[in-house]
Amino acid sequence: MKLETLKEELRTAGLATLFFLCCFLFVIALKKLFLAQYDIGFYGLSAAVLGAAIVGKVVVVLDKFRAGTRFETSQPPYVSVLYKTAVYSAVVLMVVAAEKVFHAYREPHTLSAAVAEVWHGRDRNNIIATVLCIGAAFAAYNALSVINRRLADGKLGQWLLGRNR
Numbered sequence: 001m002k003l004e005t006l007k008e009e010l011r012t013a014g015l016a017t018l019f020f021l022c023c024f025l026f027v028i029a030l031k032k033l034f035l036a037q038y039d040i041g042f043y044g045l046s047a048a049v050l051g052a053a054i055v056g057k058v059v060v061v062l063d064k065f066r067a068g069t070r071f072e073t074s075q076p077p078y079v080s081v082l083y084k085t086a087v088y089s090a091v092v093l094m095v096v097a098a099e100k101v102f103h104a105y106r107e108p109h110t111l112s113a114a115v116a117e118v119w120h121g122r123d124r125n126n127i128i129a130t131v132l133c134i135g136a137a138f139a140a141y142n143a144l145s146v147i148n149r150r151l152a153d154g155k156l157g158q159w160l161l162g163r164n165r
Contacts, residue, residue: 016141017056023137024048059088059141077150081142089135096127
């Protein structure tokens with residue numbers, strides 16, 4: 001792998017990670033504000049940083065595979081954005097649900113009891129809220145990525161930062 005290719009991959013993954021970190025910090029700020037009215041403390045900074053690092057790299061990797069680029073040339077841009085958002089959100093749903101079931105499995109020691117506990121307890125709402133928030137971040141990221149590619153790589157950032165006058 002050439003040094004230039006490595007630099008470009010690091011830049012792309014870094015920008016994606018920064019984008020998702022901003023999105024996740026916004027969600028955590030909202031969650032903290034909502035919980036404050038019930039005098040419930042919430043600390044999620046480490047989860048936001050770790051989640052952004054993982055999601056940022058995974059999104060960049062998935063964009064290189066056929067599943068990530070399936071409709072980019074054959075369909076209007078919104079189809080690609082909706083498709084990627086749906087696929088990435090489905091993956092998040094499976095991962096978050098599996099994590100909750102794994103934690104619930106420790107007590108009853110049966111998979112069906114753990115799934116029932118997660119789905120009928122408070123975790124269901126937490127899973128849905130998490131998938132919706134991350135899905136919205138995916139939609140924004142995918143839309144901005146399509147716009148950036150249509151404008152020619154890097155032009156969107158220059159335009160947003162006021163460097164292209």
